Amino acid sequence: MICPLPRFVFLLIGLAAIIQSTSGVAEETAIKHSFFVAGPVFTGIVGEDGETVWDSGRAGARDGWVLPNGNVLIAWNDVVKEFKIDAASGKNSQKTIVWQYNLDKTNKEIGTVQRLPSGLTLVTELGAKPRLMELDSEGKIQTEFPLQPETKNAHMQTRMARKLASGNYLVPHLLAFQVKEYTPSGEVVQSFATDLESLGGQAAKNWPFTAIRLENGNTVICLTNGNKVIEVDDQGKVVWSVTNEDLPGNPIDDACGGQRLPNGNTVIASYHAKVGVKLLEVTADKKIAWTYEGPNRVHHFQILTTNGQPVTGSPMK
Known part of the structure; x- marks a missing residue:
């Protein structure tokens, strides 16, 4: 199903058109993306x-989404907030909070957030x-329901949990070295x-951080300190992978967030990188198609547009 476009996406498309029209000759083959960043500073x-x-105005976000209605849903370690924003008024536009959830103090951290098609909001908590x-x-x-992370280290219990079309949930558990699929019970x-x-x-510290279930039943998994991304079939067999050995310049530095684009390319966050590549897009044959080397470190992200066109469908991230 194709999601309706947020208002600010039309703004981004307009800005891209202006940049191309004023730059003389547009680069025919260069890829440009706009994207949401959940990062330690920005x-x-x-x-x-x-x-x-x-700009949300607060650092240290864990997870987040630009929703089909243009609102932005963000998880920090202690709170989840949904903002109604007016992107046309600039980066410091007024931020209206329309939904909020605060961490239950019996736990230590919020791990992730996802707005579901039902309108409900998935949240995970880490701790006791x-x-x-x-x-x-x-x-x-x-x-x-309780999660089974196999460790009392709250910060390393889990990350990007996602609800599947089947109604089950896909949950990476870092120190268990497992991505587990849970039923609603x-x-x-x-x-x-x-x-x-x-x-x-x-x-190799192949701690699973992000797990993405594809339409063909395979699962893409970002492995943080392992600095690699793998795709496994429904039996857990690795059918595709990319590591620094496949790429020039060792650009993967803590593969936290990831997103599979509609064209089959995979975008990977390089979370530890303070200079150089912070995001990279890799083709199926392991060629780098795009990088972001700006100032913002990236924990997780959402690619929004490509060369002035919105990324359609539900984001696979």
Whole structure:
């Protein structure tokens, strides 16, 4: 299903057109993206020209989305907020909070957020009682079950949990070296190991951070300190991977966030990078198609437009 376009996407498209018309000759083959950034210093929206379109005003975000209605949903370690913004008024536009969830103090951190087609909001908490919840518009819990991260290290228990079309949930557990699929009752029905000997075993620190279920049933997994991204089939067999050994300049430096684009390319966050490549887009044959080397470090992200055209469909991130 193609999602309706947020208002600010039309602004980004207009800005891209202006840049091309005033630059003399447009670069025919150069890829340009606008994107949302959840980062340790900056959290907001970056235009195709690399300039800030909107700034949330707070650093340290974990996860976030630009929603089909143009609102921006962001998870920090202690709170989730949904903002209604007017991007046309600039990067420091007034920010109206239309929905909020605060961390339950029995836990230590919020791990991730996702707005579901039902209108409910998926949130995970890390700590003494790691859990996944679906919350309604009033913040009341409609679904809840405990997670099984296999560690008491709250910060390393889980990251980008996502609800699947089947109704199950895909949850990466870093120190368990597993991506687990849970039912709504909390039963683990499948798991994909990431400490495979073929990938270097546990010594390679292939901690799963982002897991993306594709339409063909395969799963793309970003492995943080392992500095690699893999795609596995429904049996957990690696059918595609990309590492620094495949790319010039060792551009992957802590592969946290990831997104599979409609054209089949994979965009990877290089979270630890303070200079150089912060985001890179890699083709199926492991060629670098685009990089972002601006000032903003990237924990997770969402590609919004490509060369003035919106990225259609539900973001696979």
